[in-house]
Amino acid sequence: QVQLVQSxxxxxxxxxxxxxxxKASGGTFSSYAISWVRQAPGQGLEWMGGIIPIFGxxxxxxxFQGRVTITADESTSTAYMELSSLxxxxxxxxxxxxxxxxxxxxAFDYWGQGTLVTVxx
Amino acid sequence: SYVLTQPPSxxxxxxxxxxxxxxxxxxxxxxxxxxxxxxxxxxxxVVYDDSDRPSGIPERFSGSNSGNTATLTISRVEAGDExxxxxxxxxxxxxxxxxxxxxxxxxxx
Numbered sequence: 001q002v003q004l005v006q007s008x009x010x011x012x013x014x015x016x017x018x019x020x021x022x023k024a025s026g027g028t029f030s031s032y033a034i035s036w037v038r039q040a041p042g043q044g045l046e047w048m049g050g051i052i053p054i055f056g057x058x059x060x061x062x063x064f065q066g067r068v069t070i071t072a073d074e075s076t077s078t079a080y081m082e083l084s085s086l087x088x089x090x091x092x093x094x095x096x097x098x099x100x101x102x103x104x105x106x107a108f109d110y111w112g113q114g115t116l117v118t119v120x121x
Numbered sequence: 122s123y124v125l126t127q128p129p130s131x132x133x134x135x136x137x138x139x140x141x142x143x144x145x146x147x148x149x150x151x152x153x154x155x156x157x158x159x160x161x162x163x164x165x166x167v168v169y170d171d172s173d174r175p176s177g178i179p180e181r182f183s184g185s186n187s188g189n190t191a192t193l194t195i196s197r198v199e200a201g202d203e204x205x206x207x208x209x210x211x212x213x214x215x216x217x218x219x220x221x222x223x224x225x226x227x228x229x230x
Contacts, residue, residue, distance in 0.1 A: 035219065037164075045156075045164065045207050047219040061218045062122070095163055105211040105219065107154035107169035114163055 002027035004096050004112035011118045017084040020115045022096030029077040030054040033099050035108060036070060036081040038092040048094075051079060052101060086119045093117075123212040125222035132228045139195040141225045143208035146189060151210040153191040155184060159204045167206075168193060195227070203229045 007021040022034060035050035049060035053072035060068055064083070072079045079096055094115045097108035126144040133139040143153060153171050156164035166175050168184040171191065181196045195202055208222035 037221075044224040045158075045209075045221040047221060049218070059217060062216055097164075104152060107166050107209070108156075108164070109166050109169075109175060111163040111165070 002032065002098055002110040004098060004110055006094075006096060006112040006115045009116040009118070011120065012086050014087055014119055014121055016086055017082060018086060018117050019080055019082040020094050020096075020117070022079045022081070022112050024077045024079070024098065027098075029072075029074060031101060033101055033105070034070075034072060034079040035097050035099065036068075037095045037097055037108075039095070039114075040089070040092040043092075048081065048083075050099075053079065054101075083117075086117075088119050091117065091119045122216050123210070123214060123220050125208055125210065125220055127206075127208060127222040127225045129223070130226045130228065132230055133195075133198045134230045135198055135200060137198055139198050139202070139227055141193045141195075141206050141208075141227065143191040143193070143222045144189055145191075145210065148189055148191050148210065149187045151186075151212075153184065153186050154209045155182075155193045156207045156209065157202075157204045158207065164207065198227075198229055200229050203227055 003026045005023050033052045036048040048064050049070050051058040051070045058070040069082045096112040098110045099106040155168040157167045158164040167182045171186040172184045183194045185192050206225045212220050
């Protein structure tokens with residue numbers, strides 16, 4: 001059973017950056033892809049991008065291209081999501097989620113607890 | 122980009138059946154996954170690959186997918202099923218990413 005534990009809540013100023021971590025345990029990190037999903041207050045789920053740690057390459061939703069960077073450190077089984085040029089609309093809960101590596105991108109079977117990022121001056 | 126449309130809300134009495142639709146262009150050719158999210162909690166996978174259930178998910182949850190509509194069916198609805206439900210697919214078009222539906226609030230009367 002995979003467990004994903006995320007870093008704590010953050011308060012950021014507009015224009016700054018935030019980096020959220022997601023540490024995996026209980027499974028083989030190299031056998032999973034990690035995605036990041038955000039949810040603004042009262043809104044739905046939005047996929048931001050993902051990474052397959054053994055390959056090290058990430059892909060991003062068009063909306064976030066150029067503003068988000070997703071990385072992974074296999075040595076610590078930790079994935080990171082950094083979002084730059086923050087604005088108030090980025091206030092949201094950010095989740096990491098894992099999916100098994102198969103031929104076709106799979107469902108997210110495990111989720112982190114979420115990290116609230118508040119952007120406010 | 123690919124769009125998934127869900128009804129904003131579905132109301133159902135305890136013991137009855139709730140059906141939540143997810144509409145998308147030729148969605149029947151894609152694998153659809155469904156998540157349940159209760160207030161203040163992370164989403165939980167309840168159906169994957171159109172109709173498979175993860176371990177621990179009751180048989181009351183089932184899914185189907187054909188043409189332009191996928192459906193999540195919750196049989197013998199219980200008060201604990203009250204939650205938001207989201208469908209999801211992988212879009213292999215130029216965007217190459219996951220897409221979530223707009224979400225449906227299920228209210229148990």
